[in-house]
Amino acid sequence: MKVTPLDAPLGARITGIDLRETPDEALAAEIRAIVHEYSVTIFPDQTFNAKQQLAFTKSLGPVRKRKLPDDYVSPASSYETPGIAYVSNIRDENGEPTGVIPDGEMWFHHDTCYTDEPDKFTMLYSIAVPKVGGNTMWGNMYQAWDTLPEDLKKEIHGKNALNVYDYATIDKPDLENLENIEKAWQPCVVTHPQNGREALFVNRLMTCQIEGLSVEDSSPILDSIFDHAEQRQFVYEHQWSVGDFVIWDNLAVTHARTHFEIGDDRRLRRSxxxxxxxxA
Ligand SMILES: [Fe+2]
Known part of the structure; x- marks a missing residue:
């Protein structure tokens, strides 16, 4: 296995490994350590099926099987293998998307920060790449926290924030009506269990309120923090190639995706x- 750090604020490219072969515990530990060190790891030119991806995922830790809201209608093919979902804008014969979060730009976020136990690693395997856009961006939240101006640090350090996600929209949810929407209070700054480093843990898509402040008073503070954290100096933007497999550390980075056209096929397999x- 060869690890080549990216010329970017985070990330490494890993070659010399075939992920179809499920790693033994020693190799899995090595991969986990690399993901923790670089936060985003890209394994190019992989060819594996859903079963092999699931076996690989399992070797790194317990597989997340999403408990979705009772009224959530999952796209037909998306959850056919428990633990696997397709992020896809490809439509079936009725014009319905065959995967989750099908279309367009998505703001920076941490996966499932609106649940009590947010995901540890997210993995995406690229199957179809749009001709234009649909890139994934990751933001280095260690650096974002380290460089945050002191007055903003004081506003959030040691406090929790409310994280909310409404599956029905890719924008901020309606805070007047949170009854049936998943939400969780999380530390604004987390201490990473693997290295003891502090990382910013708020994001534009899902974080709505700082503990002890109203939503109105929280907004300008949070907006300033998001503007800081999303600066290009902290961000790596990845243009996907078919066969790319990416693993990221969801406590260390936020991620977002850039715009792409609705008819321009984009399909990724997620675990x-x-x-x-x-x-905290
Ligand atoms: Fe995500």
Whole structure:
């Protein structure tokens, strides 16, 4: 296995490994350590099926199987293998998307930060790449926290924030009506259990309110923090190639995707390792 750090604020490219062969515990530990060190790891030119991806995911830790809201209608093919979902804008014969979060730009977020135990690792395997756009961006939240101006640090350090996600929209949810929407209070700054480093754990898509402040008073503070954290100096933007497999550390980075056209096929196979309760 060869690890080549990217010329970017995070990330490494890993070659010399075939992920069809499920790693033994020693190799899995090595891969986990590399993901923790670089936060985003890209394994190019992989060819594996859903079963092999699931076996690989399992070797890194317990596979996240999403409990979705009762009224959630999952796209037909998306959850046919428990633990695997397709992020896809490809339509079936009725014009319905065959995967989750099908279309367009998506703001920066941490996966499932609106649940009590956010995901540890997210993995995406690229099957179809749009001709234009649909890139994934990751933001280095260690650096974002380290460089945050002191006055903003004081507003959030040691506090929790409310994280909310409404599956019905890719925008902020309606805060007046949170009854049937998943939500969780999480530390604004987390201490990473693997290295003891502090990382910013708020994001534009899902974080709505700082503990002890109203939504109105929280908004300008959070917006300033998001503007800081999303600066290009902290971000790596990845243009996908078919066969790319990416693993990222969901406590260390946020991610977002850039715009692409609705008819421009984009399809990724996603799996996750579930996480634990976060520590401030
Ligand atoms: Fe995500």
């Amino acid at each position: 996750k390792v579930s996480g634990d309760k976060l520590v």
